[in-house]
Amino acid sequence: MRHRSEPVFTSDRPLLEVDLDAIVANRRLLMDLAPSAEVAGVLKADGYGLGAVQVAGALAADGCQTFFVATSDEALALRQSQPDARIFLLGGPGWGAERELAQARILPALNDPSQLARWRATAADLGRRLPAAIQLDTGMCRLGFDAKDLGDLDLEGIDLVLVLSHLGVADEPGHPLNETQHQAFQAMRALLPAAPASLAASSGILLGKRFHFDLVRPGIALYGAQPVADRPVALKPVVRLMVRVIQVHDVEAPGTVGYGATHQVARGTRIATLPIGYADGLLRAAGGRITVKVAGMDVPVVGRISMDLVTIDVTALDGQVRPGTPVEVLAGAGAVDRYAAAAGTIPYELLVRLGSRIERRYVGGGA
Numbered sequence: 001m002r003h004r005s006e007p008v009f010t011s012d013r014p015l016l017e018v019d020l021d022a023i024v025a026n027r028r029l030l031m032d033l034a035p036s037a038e039v040a041g042v043l044k045a046d047g048y049g050l051g052a053v054q055v056a057g058a059l060a061a062d063g064c065q066t067f068f069v070a071t072s073d074e075a076l077a078l079r080q081s082q083p084d085a086r087i088f089l090l091g092g093p094g095w096g097a098e099r100e101l102a103q104a105r106i107l108p109a110l111n112d113p114s115q116l117a118r119w120r121a122t123a124a125d126l127g128r129r130l131p132a133a134i135q136l137d138t139g140m141c142r143l144g145f146d147a148k149d150l151g152d153l154d155l156e157g158i159d160l161v162l163v164l165s166h167l168g169v170a171d172e173p174g175h176p177l178n179e180t181q182h183q184a185f186q187a188m189r190a191l192l193p194a195a196p197a198s199l200a201a202s203s204g205i206l207l208g209k210r211f212h213f214d215l216v217r218p219g220i221a222l223y224g225a226q227p228v229a230d231r232p233v234a235l236k237p238v239v240r241l242m243v244r245v246i247q248v249h250d251v252e253a254p255g256t257v258g259y260g261a262t263h264q265v266a267r268g269t270r271i272a273t274l275p276i277g278y279a280d281g282l283l284r285a286a287g288g289r290i291t292v293k294v295a296g297m298d299v300p301v302v303g304r305i306s307m308d309l310v311t312i313d314v315t316a317l318d319g320q321v322r323p324g325t326p327v328e329v330l331a332g333a334g335a336v337d338r339y340a341a342a343a344g345t346i347p348y349e350l351l352v353r354l355g356s357r358i359e360r361r362y363v364g365g366g367a
Contacts, residue, residue, distance in 0.1 A: 007242045007326050014243040014276045014329070014358045018050045020058035020365025022236035026222050027059060029234060034205050037212040040066040042201070042219035043078060044090070049281075049352040050223060050239065051360055053081045058365030059222075060085060068217055072097040075106045088133055088162070091143070098122040102130055107161060109135040111143045116153070123157035133162035134192060138184040139177055140168045147184070150191040160195045162215065170203035170211075171228050178207060202227035225336045225347035239351070241330035241358070245323055247273040248314070257311050258303030263288060265313075271302070272321050274310040276329065281353035282310065286343035293328040295320055 007015055031039045041064050042048075047055040056067055056078060066086040069075050072094035075087050086107060092115040093101050093108040101108060102122050110116045110132050123130040137144030144165060145153075165185045169175040185199050196214035202221035204211045206228050221227045224238035251269040256262070265271065272294075278284045287305040291298040292312055302313045310329075314321040330336060340347045 007240075009242075009244060009326075011359060012244070012246075012275065014241065014280060015361060016050075016354060016358045017240040017242070017361050017363055018054070019236070019238050019240075019363050020054060022224060022238045022364070023055055023222050024058055024062045024365065025236050026224060026238070027062070027064060027218070030202075030205055030216070030218050030221060033233070034200070034209075034212045034216045036209065037200075038066060038215045040064065040068060040088075040198075040215055040217050041222060042068045042217050044068070044070040044074065044219065045352045046074075048219065048223050048348065049354045051362070052078055054360075054362050054365070055222075056082050056085070061365065066215065068219075072101060072106075075101065076104055079104045079106065090135070092135075093119055093122075099125070102126060107131055107133060109133040109143075109162075109164060110145075110158075111135050112145060113149055116155075116158070120154070120157045129157055129159050131159040131161045133164055134160060134195075136163065136165040136185060136188045138165040138181040138188065140166055140181075142166075145188075147188050147191075150188060153192070155193065160193050162198060163189045163192055163195050164198040164215075164217075166201065167199065167204045167207075167211075170200070170207055173207060173228065173231070178211075182211060206231055206233070220348055220351075223336075223347075223351060224333075225340075225351070226334070229337070235333075237331070237333045237335065239330055239336065240328065241354070243274045243276045243327050243329060245272045245321055245325045245327060246275050247323060248321055249273070256303075258287075259306060260304055263303040265302075268315070269313060270315045270317075270319075270321065272312050272314045272325070272327075274312065274327055274329075275308065276310055276358075277306050277308045279307045280355045280357050281350065282329070283339075283343035283345060283350065283353070285345070286339060289342040290339055293331060294325065 041059045043052040046052045068088045075089045089108040092111045135144040169177050198215040200211045200216045202218040226232050249271040251265045284305045290301050303311045336347045340350045
């Protein structure tokens, strides 16, 4: 990952560097793992919190022309920067947005008979056929047509361009539901007109060629986090989250740090305060369980993470830390995975929670 050795801060805000070249490299690695399938890019939740427009631009420049988003607003916003891309809308056409989506050439995943009826009505109203995907519920009971709905499905006015489903436990390769869903997908898509098929997202790619079909839809793997914890692949780290120390306390008498007095300190301890907290997406549950890097050394986060502040123990750095000293909160391979595990959550949640108070800076990808 190509970063300046010392971050250049332009304000007192935390700084998130996003390496667009690393995202491109991760997609190329996934292309090697799924050589018979098209590798799309999933840009839900503003590119997993990292910037959908910027991520799409870098991927498109490297040849990616198919993207997936979750909501109508996301699809329409992405169309502004990607006029020629195929943009699939996983949640289906939003109520009242059908005509605007059709005019913007968005490809909705139709998930139930009501969405299909609304898209057919839009096609009739516009006097032309409209392309769409059909999503199948093969065992997650979230989105998608049930098998009972497929026997008399009326696709008049619809050009079927993709049939897809989603795996519920692909991050557990030995789980029997993976094979159950694979078999259900094969049986259900046989009831539809022939069309390209997609079943695997990031974790599903690692299940092997049988799950790849015509198109795979990686999300978290593009952004550098491991899709399967015990089967790591050589993904490049994408994010580097940094902040500057705003205060240093030289402890003169035994005491405690932060809310709840959960961490005790002895005389001679040095505590540095960072202007970042759970309002910025640092999950409170990770307090006392993670480290950050200062001058290349791992130092512990101590006490509770509060809304705007984090405290770290810099005693071992022997006076090197002062206000303005840069601190890496997330950096390097596996950092996002380790932080998420310490907080009892998943990398997806950590990335999408990184808040608007954090300045984004893009490196690589022509940035």
